[in-house]
Amino acid sequence: MKRYSAFAIAREAVRYHQGWERAWASPVPKKEYDVIIVGAGGHGLATAFYLGKNFGITNVAIIEKGWLGGGNTGRNTTIIRSNYLQDPSAAIYEKARSLYETMSQDLNYNVMFSPRGVMMLAQTEHEVRGYKRTAHANALQGVKTEFITPGKVKYLCPIIEVNGPRFPVLGALWQARGGTARHDAVAWGYARACSDMGMDIIQQCEVTGITQAKGQVTGVETSKGAIKCKKLAMVVAGHCGVLAEKAGFRLPVESVALQALVSEPIKPCMDVVVMANTVHGYMSQSDKGEMVIGGGTDGFNNYTQRGSFHHIEETVRALVETFPMISRLKMLRQWGGIVDVTGDRSPILSKTPLGNCFINCGWGTGGFKAIPGSGWAMAETIAKGEPGALAAPFGLDRFKEGRFIDESVAAGVAH
Numbered sequence: 001m002k003r004y005s006a007f008a009i010a011r012e013a014v015r016y017h018q019g020w021e022r023a024w025a026s027p028v029p030k031k032e033y034d035v036i037i038v039g040a041g042g043h044g045l046a047t048a049f050y051l052g053k054n055f056g057i058t059n060v061a062i063i064e065k066g067w068l069g070g071g072n073t074g075r076n077t078t079i080i081r082s083n084y085l086q087d088p089s090a091a092i093y094e095k096a097r098s099l100y101e102t103m104s105q106d107l108n109y110n111v112m113f114s115p116r117g118v119m120m121l122a123q124t125e126h127e128v129r130g131y132k133r134t135a136h137a138n139a140l141q142g143v144k145t146e147f148i149t150p151g152k153v154k155y156l157c158p159i160i161e162v163n164g165p166r167f168p169v170l171g172a173l174w175q176a177r178g179g180t181a182r183h184d185a186v187a188w189g190y191a192r193a194c195s196d197m198g199m200d201i202i203q204q205c206e207v208t209g210i211t212q213a214k215g216q217v218t219g220v221e222t223s224k225g226a227i228k229c230k231k232l233a234m235v236v237a238g239h240c241g242v243l244a245e246k247a248g249f250r251l252p253v254e255s256v257a258l259q260a261l262v263s264e265p266i267k268p269c270m271d272v273v274v275m276a277n278t279v280h281g282y283m284s285q286s287d288k289g290e291m292v293i294g295g296g297t298d299g300f301n302n303y304t305q306r307g308s309f310h311h312i313e314e315t316v317r318a319l320v321e322t323f324p325m326i327s328r329l330k331m332l333r334q335w336g337g338i339v340d341v342t343g344d345r346s347p348i349l350s351k352t353p354l355g356n357c358f359i360n361c362g363w364g365t366g367g368f369k370a371i372p373g374s375g376w377a378m379a380e381t382i383a384k385g386e387p388g389a390l391a392a393p394f395g396l397d398r399f400k401e402g403r404f405i406d407e408s409v410a411a412g413v414a415h
């Protein structure tokens with residue numbers, strides 16, 4: 001595949017952009033693959049990419065029932081940070097964050113990583129204690145964060161009302177190298193690189209059954225026919241419970257809708273990401289000028305990829321309290337995605353009861369930031385048949401052993 005470069009843009013400009021190749025192929029599925037990955041979201045595509053890059057395994061199919069990146073990967077609010085409390089979480093999220101730093105160069109695709117800084121506001125004494133504790137934990141984990149004063153919060157983000165009537169800002173957990181990236185570009189960049197390595201991305205193809213013999217997966221039934229495989233990875237986020245049921249096992253996961261909305265575009269007014277967990281809302285400004293706003297999960301399990309009105313009202317109310325200037329903004333669009341939430345708010349990267357079948361799910365409301373680290377760890381698990389150091393703590397066995405990785409403070413309410 002031809003490389004994207006300034007020279008290529010100039011060359012195509014003078015020949016009316018007739019020479020660009022398709023970014024990825026749309027092949028007919030082969031009869032058999034070494035590895036089939038179900039789900040062409042960021043995690044599935046990153047898993048495929050690192051299988052090829054780190055282990056030379058390229059006889060891989062990524063099967064997607066809709067269009068690639070059309071699940072949660074293309075629906076999130078793109079916040080990237082690694083300021084988690086527990087050591088295993090900090091390790092995998094920081095691995096991911098550090099891979100984001102060079103992702104555009106590594107994939108030769110501009111993912112618009114913007115390490116503009118993420119602040120999580122402390123608006124109760126409880127949050128002050130919690131975030132100070134996280135800052136200390138991060139220092140021990142080698143993750144650069146700091147607890148900052150209300151004065152610094154106001155300096156970094158002048159549009160915040162720090163003396164609000166209900167919940168004045170008492171400080172914030174600040175990660176200067178956190179930020180955002182263009183979510184579709186992350187999926188597209190990985191897809192292009194996978195296709196370039198000879199992998200097959202098969203879109204509009206739903207996996208409807210898992211065929212098995214002697215406790216091993218032999219292949220999948222799909223809407224485009226049966227396909228055999230030597231190893232299977234399920235990476236389908238909100239639908240993980242549905243697919244696991246087809247394979248004959250259950251997961252400790254609940255699927256709920258999470259929603260977001262964006263405003264009309266306005267002039268640049270905010271160059272950091274702000275999360276206000278007490279009032280519950282978070283906001284950043286996109287390069288187009290829209291204010292990108294995230295809300296909460298529905299209070300009941302469902303598979304609807306749309307928002308609900310009471311959440312919009314609650315979220316906007318919370319943000320008007322925190323940023324009074326947005327009260328006159330018009331909201332343009334809102335949407336939802338189905339997120340897969342575990343009891344300890346940590347993901348599952350694991351072997352399954354079927355010997356050659358692996359699962360990656362449970363990223364819940366916060367898995368966009370983890371995509372490269374998760375793909376890296378999952379590829380190692382599939383290639384070696386055993387999880388490596390990054391994935392090992394996130395096995396399914398932790399739910400039997402009561403060895404939870406409790407991230408309900410870091411991940412339970414927001415991103």
Ligand SMILES: Cc1cc2nc3c(=O)[nH]c(=O)nc-3n(C[C@H](O)[C@H](O)[C@H](O)COP(=O)(O)OP(=O)(O)OC[C@H]3O[C@@H](n4cnc5c(N)ncnc54)[C@H](O)[C@@H]3O)c2cc1C
Nearest residue numbers: 039041042043065071072073076077079207337367368369
């Ligand atoms: C509104 C919202 C805001 C969010 N904000 C953030 C944020 O700011 N920061 C952050 O880090 N995270 C955020 N997240 C979470 C993040 O988006 C997800 O954790 C992450 O995108 C999950 O990626 P994935 O690849 O596992 O899943 P997905 O991108 O959902 O991909 C799974 C794919 O599997 C496919 N699939 C399902 N079943 C089948 C089947 N039977 N056969 C074939 N294909 C199938 C689906 O069509 C889908 O494309 C947010 C999520 C939402 C919904």
